[in-house]
Each structure stands twice: as structure tokens, then as C-alpha cells.
Amino acid sequence: MPISFAFRPRIADALRGYDRERFLRDLGAGATVGIVALPLAMAFAIASGLTPQAGLWTAIIAGLLIALLGGSHVQIGGPAGAFIVIVYGIVERYGVANLLIATAGAGVLLFAMGLLRLGRLVRYVPVSIVIGFTNGIALLIAASQIKDWLGLDIDKMPADFFAQLRTIGANIGSFNPYAFGLGTACFVGLMLWPRLWAARARLQGSLDLPGLQRASEVGARIPGPIVALVTLTALASFLQFPVETIGSRFGDIPRGMPAFALPEFSWETVKMLFSPMLTIAALGAIESLLCARVADQVSGLPRHDPNQELMAQGVANFVVPFFGGMPATGTIARTVTNVRAGGTTPVAGVAHAITLALIVLLAAPLALLVPLSVLAGILFFVAWNMGEWREFAHLRRHPNDYRLKLLGTFALTVVFDLTVAVQVGLLAACLLFIHKMSSLFGVERSDGENGAMRFSLYGSLFFGATAKIDPILDEVERGPEQPQVVLDALHLVHLDSSGLDTLRQLLKAVQQKGGTLRLENLHEQPRELIEHAGFAEELGVTG
Template identity: 65%
Template sequence: MLKNLPPLAPFRPRLLNDLKGYNSEKLAKDMGAGATVGIVALPLAMAFAIASGLKPEAGLWTAIIAGFIISALGGTSVQIGGPAGAFIVIVYGIVERYGVANLLISTASAGVLLFLLGLFRLGTLVRYVPVSVVIGFTNGIAVLIGLSQVRDLLGLDIAKMPADFFSQISTIAQHIASFNLYAFGLGAVCVAGLFVWPRLWAVDSQFRRQLDKIETVSALRATSRLPAPVVALISLSLLAWALSLPVETIGSRFGGIPQGAPAFALPDFSWETVKMLVTPTLTIALLGAIESLLCARVADQLGDAPKHDPNQELMAQGIANTVVPFFGGMPATGTIARTVTNIRSGAVSPVAGMVHALTLAAVVLLAAPLAAHIPLAVLAGVLMFVAWNMGEWREFGRLKQFSNHYRIMMVSTFLVTIVFDLTVAVELGLVLAVVFFVRRQSGIFRADAISRNSQQITFRLYGSLFFGAVAKIDPIVAEVEASPTPVNVMLDATQLISLDTTGLDALEQLHKAVHKRGGHLGMVGLNEQPKSLMERSGFAAQLHTFK
């Protein structure tokens, strides 16, 4: 029996292939790209952790440890792993409901599940999630991320934000009187700067053209290589510190970031706890699989590297998420923004991702005390920008171009993600996708009468006769039962593509009706699949052969 099972996916990281023919030129490219992405990851990792209800070091060490493991063991050449914006809402809800300790257990359990998905070659199943569902929950998560940052962006005096949508709106409205103009100013300048900075240094920008006319601006031109989030983080933190602005910082809320590696600690595992955490575990695993493989597909389209191995990528994601909780980390997955930065910076192999993790570790170990001066309003501005870029807002304007089925799936997934949670939204989206698919397929099947006389009626079957289409056989049964004389029925099955057991049962009921009236049922032109099912069930032997 075991011999009939499909083989397990081989564990072979892409790094092993990419190291063949690796040379100093490729190393230089990977070093440069990795260092750039490591700097970009610094503000994002802290912002994602804080927005998730965790300490900033949880995001930093997740980016370091998980980022290194995912690059070293993954199935892509240039993907960067780490904490992602898509997890913010999920993690915050789990922390609020179950606590940080149970978040670690859920993350580790999700890691085991992700590894098994890859091991049993189920990575391709993620591609079966309809794009309308993916866009719906992605836009919903973006809205929730933006809403979660209103407190810090406005500098509101709120001790703790609730997890659900309507409670957050109510809490913000109740504390709007504590609005801090200085915090809002820093956050607004941060958002504006993130939009302006890359456009300022674009090759075709007017600023760049005027700058190229000046000869002694090499130092200024070099700053164009700095990522916008890093420029905003450093400049606005210095401004707030120099002017002693009355805004909340990482130091005032969290006491800073420890200057040292996190300690290894075992979460308090128990079978009862794992059973209680089934829903958050499935949510983390589902979102992690979707995000990582979507990111890998984006990397395939942008880069020249070989196509990703989805099963190996899931196994690497699983190992990373299993290990990270033992160091107090949060869920990790593939990150599109950092992956795109990695590709555009010239990365050619997973070595770049490993360098990104080492660069980030060096910055954390050497400059951790400086992070205490970072205003939370600036990190909120960074996340507002991330949320805006994360959402595919143009898809709402394009809805009129698509079918009602597409619109219903996308809008319902979007709304349910906001009002309830991601798991319910994806479940609803998949159920709607199945219902609409069945409806479309049942509409394709038809049974047309092509000849009729007093002794025989011939019908031609088109499409797939399955559980969603069997009602279309009922009119034939009704016609046979209404006939005052025996009638033979011939079914032309040359256009019948497939048949399921419910469809077979409908044909058997038709056979009984015909036989009861003293007639015969025959079929011609059977294709391979319907013929095989009918022979295995014994129904084929009951059919009459007309001369």
C-alpha cells in the first residue's frame, strides 16, 4: 500500500545549485545587495514587531535568524525572508487573545505544518487560491495595518489598542483629544518623504538633472543610494532628539533594545495548549505559505534566476518558523519589498539573503542603544507607507471589468478580513470560489435532443455530468415517464468530457425509468473517463446495444 504513495519531496536547498561556479564577482554583487537589504530591513523589522504588539527586538531577531535560514535552505535564489506586514493583524490578534507565550507555540506548530506541506509536495496547492481572494484579503490587511498605526501617528494617549476593527475605531474616537501635533508632524513628514525620496533621485527627475550640472556633488549624489526608510528614520530621529520633541520613542515605551543576542528558551509546550491553538496555527501556516510562494513568483518574474521550488521553499519556511520562537521571534515569510530591493541591488544567489541577515545582526549588536531615540510616530509613518504599497487599490476601480462572481469573492473577502479575520475571509472566499465554479460548470453541461420519433429519442450530451449538473437529466426522465408507449433512449456521449458518481447515479435512474416503460437505454461514443467509471461500476453491461 505504501508503494502507491507519491514520493516525498527531496530536501535540496537552492544554495547548493547556486554555489556551483560561484566566484568573486558574484560574491561582490551578493555582498552589496545583502548589505543594502539589511539596512532596509532594520526599520521595517522593528515597525512590524511593535505594530504586532511585541517588542522591537522580536522583529529584528526574526529578520536575522529566519532571514538567514530561509535564504540558506530555501527553494529560491533571491527571496528575502523575515517578518512581514501581512502578519501584523494576525499576530496582534493572537497576542491579545492568547498571549505572547502561546504565539510562540502557534508559530512553532505552524512551522511544522509548513514543513510537512513542502515534504508531501503540497506547495503547488497554494496556486489554487483564486487571485480575487488573494487581492481581497491583502487589501483588507492593508486597511487594518493602516488603522493600527493611527494611535502612534497621531500620538494618542492610548495604553493598549484592542484587536478588532470596530473597537479600534471606538478607542481612537474616545482618545482623539490627546492628539499630539509633534508626533503627527513627524509621521506626516515621514510618509511624504517616503513618497518623494525615490522620485527625487529618479534618472528623469528635474532635481537629478539640475544636480548633474554641478561637478562637486559626488557626496550628495551618493546619498541617493540610501533607502528611503533609513533616511527617514535617521533624519527624523535626529530632529526629534535635537529639538527634544515631546513624542513617544522606542526607549520611553520599551526601554530600548537589548545589545546582545537573544537567549534560547523553550516555550511551555503541552498537547492541550496545541489543541487550543489550532485556529491561530492554521492561520499563520496558511498566510505564511501564500505570502512566501506569491513572493517567490514575483521574484521569478523580476529576476533571471531559475524558477523557484515551492516545496523546498515551504520546508525552509517551516524550519525557520519552528526555530525562531525559541529565540522569542515572530512568524516569518517571504517579503516582497525586500526581495524586490535585493533583486534590483544585483543579488544573484541566496548568499545575498544570508549577508542581509548578518548585516542586520551587526547593526543590532553595535548600534542597539541608538534605537531608543527612534520616535514611534516615524515607525508608524513607515508602516502607513507599507500599507499603502501593500494594497492593490486599483483593483477596486477595475471591478466593473470582471464578472459578478469575481466581484463578490473579492469584495466579500476584503470586508470579512476587516470585520472578522483572515481565516474566516479565506474560508469564505474558497467556499464562494467552489460554489461559483460548480455553477459555471453546471451551466456548461447540456443534453440536446437531436432526433425524436415514436420509438426512439436520441440526445447528445455536452460537458461534464457531475453532481452540479444532474438536474439537467431530469427532463429526459420526465419525458420517458410521460410517454404512453415504450420508448428507447440513445445517448450520444462523444462530447461528454467527464462523469462523476452522482452523474452515474442520474444515468442509472434514467435507465430504470426507460426499462420500467419497456424500453432500452443505450450510449455511443463514450470517452475514456466516463467509459472507465461505467465499466468499473457494472453500469456499462446494463446498456442496450442498438443495431
């Protein structure tokens, strides 16, 4: 069946009946998310081995494109914590220029996935694998921030997890208590911030003080990362703490939009970078579509179009490298913030990008004062929320194959990298699925009329279950001449080409002894395969 090209961004439907009230709600939500995105975009870029402006302009450009072209009402796109480990490894191994090429190539792959309508396939990735690599990435993000959290004097951190731990141990003598105090205060403050306002609101509600209760509601909506960033940066600057800042490490942040530049391109480079491209595309697809599903559940708005979302992600990832950006995807924290702040259409995503652009263009010098240990605290908080740590405690409730996939993917992510983890995890999932499906196929012997050998087939006769036909072959070969074999397919729900080939071998063995093979009670799928393959004529008679 030919593939029909369908490119219809969700904004085209969301703006029907759009009014001033919805615009103001989207504008307020977008401004809130833009403020939340500021520290996260810088932190993700710095942790990935890039400059802070790479993260900021990725959030602006990719966020704008994903909002305008995406398949979700409320999805917010930009740099994500899940990419930190991947990007850092690519930068360490191939360099920043090749990261740009790999990101653009991943954009092409993502667009192709959406064009070929592969968006729903992401749902078939087992949840155990998703949890395994998500927890692994969260651990790696936390490990990558120990250096700045402790204020260690290390020029460059290795990409490998265990090498990072060795490097940290070798340089622990340069521990900076000021950096440690700021990072710890940031993390603890972010953990307590929502609980503090929730407790205060309950207390004031019980005291029947509506004014103070309203103030608590407003305070609870102020993003915790912004509060931590502003207060701790002001404290460190006022008291002149001897800590490393964005300015001391990276210099000035340019206020203007980065210039459009084409990275050097060759097919040899593309072939070398195919594995990183595949990793970025796979992670981007999984992350963005999982985020869109969460947004559907939280917002109650019409369900997203996964194929349109992948095409939007593809366009965004293809464009941002030309402005020095990094990989982008849907971001759960910012998307949920958008929904809770009142966003209902992609206009909120556009407002988020514009808000962030105005902050960068007008207030970039202020970002130079931000201590890197504060950003480390924010990323510790991101890693903590990112991981589903309770799943480790609940593993006893799950079967062995679930434990194997989750723990195996987690270990491979930490020890090797995400590419190896996902590949091995999916392979293990496929093998375990094949084993489980093969166990559902069965053959039952029963007495037939006039001495016929009668067998009932149950389940799916596919490549993983063909060995279960061997006992029939053995019985035919050991039995009398001119056997009459009947296969009752009343409970055979599926047959593939390997199963058909096995039936051909059985027919050959029966004919060599001068006997006959008959199939009875065939369902539609096995019958169509048998007829199209010409096996019906070989049998002579079908039931």
C-alpha cells in the same frame, strides 16, 4: 502513487560556478537589504504587540534559514506586514506564549504542505480573494498605527477595527502635534524620495553632468526608510520633542542573541490554537509563494521550487518561536530590493541576516531613540504600497462574481478577521465555480432511428450539473413503454461519481419500463470510470 521525499535547497544549485564577482554583488545586495530590514522588522513587531527584538531576531534567524533552505534564488524572508493583524489578534486573545506555539505549529503545517507537494495549489486561490484580503490587511495596518501617528495616550489598543476607531475617538484629546508632524513627515518623505531622485537624475542627465548624475544614482539606492529613520530620529532627539520612543515604551534592547526556550506545550493547547495555526500557515504560504513568483519575474533567474520554499518556510517558523520570534514569510519589498541591488543567489539572503545581526549586536542602543510615530509613518507607507487600491476603481470592468469575491473578502477581513475572510471567500469561489461549470453542461434532444429517444451530452456531468439530467428522466417516465434511450457522449469531456449515479438512476427508470439505455462515443475518462464502477456490465452494451 507513493510520495517521494525531495529536499533540495536552491542554494545547492545556485553555487555552481560561483565566483568572486557574484559573491561581491550578493554581499552588497545583502547588506543593503539588511539595512532596509532594520526599521521594518522593528515596526512590524511593535505593531503586532511584541517587543522590537522579536521582529529583529525573526528577520535574522528566519531570514538565514529561508535563504539556506528555500527554493528561490533571491527570496528574502522575515516578518511581514501581512502578519501584523493576525499576530496582534492572537496576542490579544491567547497571549504571547500561545503565539509561539501557534507559530511553531504553523511551521509544521507549512513543512507538511511542501512535503506533500501542495505548493502549486496556492496558485488556485482566486486573485480577487488575494486582492480582497490584502487590501483589508493594509487598511487594518494603517488603522492600527493611528494611535502612534497622533501620539495618543492609550495604554492598549483593542484588536477589533471598529473598537480601535472608538478608542481613538475617545482619546483624541491627548493628540500630540510633535508625533503627528514626525509621522506625517516620514510618510510624505517616503512617498517623495524615489520621485525626487528620479527627477534630479533626469535634470542632471539633460545638463550632461555625469558626476552629479552618478551621485543621483547612488542617492536613489539609499533606502528611504533608513533615511527617514535616521534624520527624523536625530531631529526629534536634538530638539527634544516630547514624543514616545522605542526606549520609553520597551526599555533596553538586549544586544545578545535571545536564549533558546521551550514554550509550555500540551495537546489541549494545540487543539485550541489550531485555527490560528491554520491562519498563519495559509497566509505564510500565500504570501511567500506570491513573493517568489514576483521575484521570478523581476530577476529573470530560474523559477522557484514552491514545495521546497514551503518546507523552508516551515522550518523557519518552527525554529523562531524558540527564540521568542514571530511568524515569518517571504517579503516582497525586501526581495525586490535584493534583486535591484544585484543579488543573484541565496548568499545575498545570508548576508542580509548577518548584516542585521551585526547592527543589532553593535548598535542596539541607538534604536531606543527612534520615535514610535516615525515607525507609524513607515507602516503607513507599507500599507499604502501593500494595497491594490486601483482595483476598487476598476471593479466595473469585472464580472459580478469577481466583485462579490473581492468586496466580500475585503469586508470580512476588516469586520471579522482573515481566517473568516479566506474561508468564506474560498467557499464563495467554489460555489461560483460550481455554478459556472454547471452552466457549461447541456443536454440536447434529437430524433433517433426507429423511434429511439436520442440525447447529446455536452461538457462535464459532475455533482453540480446532475439536475440537468432530470428532463430526460421526466420524458422517460411520461413516455411510452419499452423506451429506447440513446445518450451520445461525443461532447461529454468529464464524468464524476455523482454524474455516474445519475446515469444509474436513468438506467433504472428505463429498465422499469422495459426499455434499454445505450451510451455512444465515450471518451477515455468517462469510459474508464464507467468500466471501473461496473456500470458497463449493467448497461450490457456500450458504444
